[in-house]
Amino acid sequence: MPVNQTLSSSTSLLFAPAAPSSQPAATLSEKSYLIDFATWAAQARSAAQPARVYNRPSWNDQLSANAHSVLSLRPGWDGPGSIAISATLLSRAMFYVESAIKANATSDAAPRLVPGGDGSIQIEWHTRRGELEFDLDTDGAMSIWIRNHASGAEFDGEGEEALSLFYRWAPWISSRLHDAPHAPTAAQMAFLEVAA
């Protein structure tokens, strides 16, 4: 099974719909439609978000707009030698965010996609609950740093450990239910044990 499909399957397991699908899980490359960020935002919104009673942009719309602005950067945007962000890496970042928080109906805070002049990208949240910075490099390297404001605890990790930490903490950081305790589901815990 391709790595992309393995990744997709893993995240599908985490947030699996009630009815099992007979279709094989889409690979990351098959999800290249994510480049059409406006369509992606509309699909994700209708699938995961309850109807809003106010006009504040949903996290999907904010993320989509953010992705467009990052994709429009040209070489030299951050001074001499800086390069544009590849659509492939941006799609990967969007995929991680979508699969981490789309099933969480309480998600409210969109992360920020922050580009690096070396072509890398960082997914960031800075909320009342805490902070999360997940860095994706052009060579496939990943690293993460998390701070829980309530306990003062900090975590960091690299590679697959970073991805596991991202899937564990992103739904909690992005949740609008700021008073809810963080209690990973049994499915999440099973995934984390396998990933570890």
Added chain:
Amino acid sequence: MLLLRRKWPSSKLQPEFRFIRTLRSPHHIVPDDRGFYRISSKAFSPSSSDKKLSGDLEQILAADGLPPDGMYPAVRDPVGAASITVGQMRTAGAGVEHDPVPLNWYHGSATGTGKDKVKRKLAEVAVEFIKIDQKLAARFHEEWDARKAST
């Protein structure tokens, strides 16, 4: 000018002088959930494909009688500038060198900032040498994200 002057050796860069980096909105700063813009640690990751971080060197500006913000802004959509002393950068694990480019004799490069811990340490000790203009940051942010509608 570049041809007639000799590049400064790193050993001559004194720890008390600052490395100054222009902050561009929305790509070097991030809003928190109150909408307050702050410096992203990503602003201190490598800014070029050769894994170096760009900035201006206060010591070399001063040697020519120029103020620390003499080359500000270095990129478009500037909303402020961050500074870190050369000493703080070295303590964090980064190297600093004079790296003149054709249009900026005062340009410096930091190496080793690709490591997550180094980048984060730099973000921790950085100060807003030119305070982030929050209103301007929000305006640039909205303008960039609004490009979605026109593309």
